[in-house]
Amino acid sequence: xxxxxxxxxxxxxxxxxxxxxxxxxxxxxxxxxxxxxxxxxxxxxxxxxxxxxxxxxxxxxxxxxxxxxxxxxxxxxxxxxxxxxxxxxxxxxxxxxxxxxxxxxxxxxxxxxxxxxxxxxxxxxxxxxxxxxxxxxxxxxxxxxxxxxxxxxxxxxxxxxxxxxxxxxxxxxxxxxxxxxxxxxxxxxxxxxxxxxxxxxxxxxxxxxxxxxxxxxxxxxxxxxxxxxxxxxxxxxxxxxxxxxxxxxxxxxxxxxxxxxxxxxxxxxxxxxxxxxxxxxxxxxxxxxxxxxxxxxxxxxxxxxxxxxxxxxxxxxxxxxxxxxxxxxxxxxxxxx
Ligand code: G3H
Ligand code: 13P
Ligand code: ZN
Numbered sequence: 001x002x003x004x005x006x007x008x009x010x011x012x013x014x015x016x017x018x019x020x021x022x023x024x025x026x027x028x029x030x031x032x033x034x035x036x037x038x039x040x041x042x043x044x045x046x047x048x049x050x051x052x053x054x055x056x057x058x059x060x061x062x063x064x065x066x067x068x069x070x071x072x073x074x075x076x077x078x079x080x081x082x083x084x085x086x087x088x089x090x091x092x093x094x095x096x097x098x099x100x101x102x103x104x105x106x107x108x109x110x111x112x113x114x115x116x117x118x119x120x121x122x123x124x125x126x127x128x129x130x131x132x133x134x135x136x137x138x139x140x141x142x143x144x145x146x147x148x149x150x151x152x153x154x155x156x157x158x159x160x161x162x163x164x165x166x167x168x169x170x171x172x173x174x175x176x177x178x179x180x181x182x183x184x185x186x187x188x189x190x191x192x193x194x195x196x197x198x199x200x201x202x203x204x205x206x207x208x209x210x211x212x213x214x215x216x217x218x219x220x221x222x223x224x225x226x227x228x229x230x231x232x233x234x235x236x237x238x239x240x241x242x243x244x245x246x247x248x249x250x251x252x253x254x255x256x257x258x259x260x261x262x263x264x265x266x267x268x269x270x271x272x273x274x275x276x277x278x279x280x281x282x283x284x285x286x287x288x289x290x291x292x293x294x295x296x297x298x299x300x301x302x303x304x305x306x307x308x309x310x311x312x313x314x315x316x317x318x319x320x321x322x323x324x325x326x327x328x329x330x331x332x333x334x335x336x337x
Contacts, residue, residue: 003070004139005111009077011088012111012142013274016051017181017229019334020273025326026232026264029053030317031094031278033060035072036285036310042076044317046083049331052321053112053274055094058101070108087331092144094276102132106141114183118146122169129177137178144274147173148185150234151194162189167220174225181229181274184221186214188234192243192256192279200257207240208257213267222271230271236279237261237324239316245287249294256283261324268325275325284316285309 005012016027028045032038032054045052054073061069073091080087092112093105102113115132117125129145136143148165165184174182188194200208221230238258246253264275288309292299299305321328 002107003109005091005109005141008074008091008109009081009088010073010091010109010111012140012180013053013090013092013144013229014142014180016053016090016334017273019051019330020327021227021229021271023326023330023333024269025330026268026273026275027051027053028317028321028325028327029055029092029094029231029274029276030281031055031057031060031276033063036306037281037313038072038076039079040281040310040313041317042080043083044314045089045321045331046080046087047314048318048321048328049084049087050321050325050327050329051087051089051331051334052327053090053092055092055276055278056105056110057094058096060094066104066108073109084331086336088335090142096132099128099131099135102143103135106136106139110141112142112144114144114146116146116183118149118183118185122173126173126176129173129179133178142180143178144181144183144231145173145177145179146183146185146231146233150185151189162187164214164217165221167217167224170221171224174228181231182225183231183233184218186217186232187211188213188232188259190234190279192236192238192253192258192283194234194236194238194259195257197255208255210257210260213259213263215266215270218267218270218272226271228271229273231274231276232264232267232272233276235259235264235267235275236277236283237264239280239283242280242283242287242316246283246290249287249290251286251290253283264324265326277320280316280320281313284312288312 151162292305
């Protein structure tokens with residue numbers, strides 16, 4: 001039987017994006033695949049009073065089982081009521097690739113979907129995105145489209161090279177598709193090795209410094225579609241302390257480099273109102289688990305290593321909400337009427 005997201009106490013992204021664009025901050029979108037990630041996201045956002053988007057990729061749906069995942073999200077909404085009664089979140093499909101997948105998510109309580117037609121031709125992207133928008137809007141579900149290609153892995157789609165968003169296309173795309181937000185490509189990419197060493201310079205401590213994001217493209221996009229909600233994917237910073245935690249406890253992450261926090265702060269203060277973070281959460285949990293395994297090799301109760309991993313992820317999310325996205329404390333602004 002179909003479930004509408006409002007029955008689950010969820011919200012779509014409309015109001016939060018409006019407040020984020022006006023207030024010059026960004027809503028964090030965190031991916032989850034399991035219970036500990038979900039607990040960490042909910043607890044951290046409740047504690048920092050941050051509006052948030054819970055993201056589910058099609059890989060996550062396959063991993064956790066789509067029925068279980070939908071009830072986990074419903075459970076998260078109930079848990080959130082106890083932790084922070086005025087706060088609400090959106091349940092979002094990350095990198096949807098077909099109309100059927102989007103429909104299936106909408107029927108099971110998602111309040112927002114992404115249709116990623118960025119790997120198609122421009123006209124095919126418009127056609128597919130428009131079909132999803134027409135369906136989703138009947139249920140008051142918001143839709144994110146994408147123009148431009150990010151390098152790295154987007155679910156099952158791997159792009160060797162990025163191609164930046166062409167500002168001259170955005171107005172036409174937004175108008176013809178009716179999307180509610182637009183993901184753009186300005187130099188971010190997915191995963192923990194976002195740049196090759198030869199793309200980076202080295203600072204005085206020998207740390208790799210990636211090339212800056214293409215803020216001139218973002219500015220031109222803002223000029224053409226003022227106030228329209230813009231989304232940044234591939235926005236993990238690949239937090240050096242977690243890379244170090246992993247490598248000093250038996251891991252082997254080479255040339256791991258992400259988007260510097262300073263650049264994300266600058267983006268969050270612009271029309272960018274949603275910032276996607278998945279890899280940093282994976283790194284935080286892996287670092288904590290590796291550390292635990294090294295320090296206590298006789299431990300075999302999963303709660304003893306997944307618990308610290310959850311704590312580390314929670315601490316990371318609070319830090320991001322407060323010091324990078326600027327979303328901490330904004331729950332009351334958006335939801336307390
Ligand atoms: O953009 C991709 C997200 O990080 C989701 O990754 O497809 O491995 O779940 P995934
Ligand atoms: P990261 O790999 O940089 O965390 O990006 C996640 C993302 O864009 C999910 O859609
Ligand atoms: Zn993404």
